[in-house]
Amino acid sequence: MSRAIQLSVENVRSGQGGPFGAVVVKNDDIVAEGANRVTSTKDPTAHAEVVAIREACRKLGVFDLEGCDLYTSCEPCPMCLGAIYWARLSRIYFGGLAADASAAGFDDSVIYDQFALPHPERAIPMVQMMRQEALAAFRAWADQLNKMPY
Numbered sequence: 001m002s003r004a005i006q007l008s009v010e011n012v013r014s015g016q017g018g019p020f021g022a023v024v025v026k027n028d029d030i031v032a033e034g035a036n037r038v039t040s041t042k043d044p045t046a047h048a049e050v051v052a053i054r055e056a057c058r059k060l061g062v063f064d065l066e067g068c069d070l071y072t073s074c075e076p077c078p079m080c081l082g083a084i085y086w087a088r089l090s091r092i093y094f095g096g097l098a099a100d101a102s103a104a105g106f107d108d109s110v111i112y113d114q115f116a117l118p119h120p121e122r123a124i125p126m127v128q129m130m131r132q133e134a135l136a137a138f139r140a141w142a143d144q145l146n147k148m149p150y
Helices: 004-013 048-060 078-087 098-103 109-113 131-143
Strands: 022-025 029-035 066-075 091-096
Touching: 004 022, 004 029, 004 048, 004 066, 004 098, 022 048, 029 048, 048 066, 066 098, 078 109
Parallel strands: 066 091
Antiparallel strands: 022 029, 022 066
């Protein structure tokens, strides 16, 4: 956790991005590190946790980080939490709370609030269309014999 916090502070001081750092650990060894790079890379998905997950997967040659733990300087946002679950990390350790991030200007609550609304009523309206045509991809997946499930 100390390293994740150190990354978050260094990131702010260097001007590279927001005050967030994350570390992926396996068997007590740091596999990968990440710091928020949203503004420096012009990538809204470049949160510390996502950066660390991408690097860990690259280094380990896997897309499943089961057996690895994530240490992050702050409670993960909804996007990062989704990435953590998709990566199947074994445990999350976090420093600050979402409320602490909100007080510093990083408020995720609007995203959580949107989940409860019907698709058309969201701040960014969601319009479902061409479902039957879209189902063709799922049928192709179901029929694929050499697929790699994940």
